Amino acid sequence: xxxxxxxxxxxxxxxxxxxxxxxxxxxxxxxxxxxxxxxxxxxxxxxxxxxxxxxxxxxxxxxxxxxxxxxxxxxxxxxxxxxxxxxxxxxxxxxxxxxxxxxxxxxxxxxxxxxxxxxxxxxxxxxxxxxxxxxxxxxxxxxxxxxxxxxxxxxxxxxxxxxxxxxxxxxxxxxxxxxxxxxxxxxxxxxxxxxxxxxxxxxxxxxxxxxxxxxxxxxxxxxxxxxxxxxxxxxxxxxx
Numbered sequence: 001x002x003x004x005x006x007x008x009x010x011x012x013x014x015x016x017x018x019x020x021x022x023x024x025x026x027x028x029x030x031x032x033x034x035x036x037x038x039x040x041x042x043x044x045x046x047x048x049x050x051x052x053x054x055x056x057x058x059x060x061x062x063x064x065x066x067x068x069x070x071x072x073x074x075x076x077x078x079x080x081x082x083x084x085x086x087x088x089x090x091x092x093x094x095x096x097x098x099x100x101x102x103x104x105x106x107x108x109x110x111x112x113x114x115x116x117x118x119x120x121x122x123x124x125x126x127x128x129x130x131x132x133x134x135x136x137x138x139x140x141x142x143x144x145x146x147x148x149x150x151x152x153x154x155x156x157x158x159x160x161x162x163x164x165x166x167x168x169x170x171x172x173x174x175x176x177x178x179x180x181x182x183x184x185x186x187x188x189x190x191x192x193x194x195x196x197x198x199x200x201x202x203x204x205x206x207x208x209x210x211x212x213x214x215x216x217x218x219x220x221x222x223x224x225x226x227x228x229x230x231x232x233x234x235x236x237x238x239x240x
Contacts, residue, residue, distance in 0.1 A: 046114065054156060065077075076138060082106070
């Protein structure tokens, strides 16, 4: 395996192993820009994202790479599956077992095929620094006929708080830029993917009735999440 390590806007006083491809930036990059910088230095066939707020488990490389070896035209592999409203305002974690494998996109950590990246392109940097970078990539994968394969989490933990975003807000972007991105991101996604994208991209998914008490079960490795969206998503689907 190749290890690509990005020190995003920092340089740690640590002696890294020689085999690590060490990257660093003077300023904190937004998430899609940081990921593209890493992808541009990947030499292998598959890239697995292991972010600073994810606690990986033993044998995670094998778990992520197995589907690529066994199934044709796999583009993305992950375990945190979500649905999102057609207007891109409200995301919701769903259990793929309960939905018969129906979902729209993955949250990190997930693995991407570099062959797929060459076909559909890198992460869209115009989407903004914080959100929808993975949503957009997954939708482009669906649209191009690549398969999104999920697996049962073998023990990875998604830690609450989102350390990358926390650092970005403190050091990386001015309030003006943050407000611009927050205002534009949903409109941008709507303009890019249009209406009825589920049907047009042939995504086997639709509106789901979600139980907020089951959205982040600890045994599935999800420790925290957008609890403020729970009431809104229920209202969106007309559920009281």
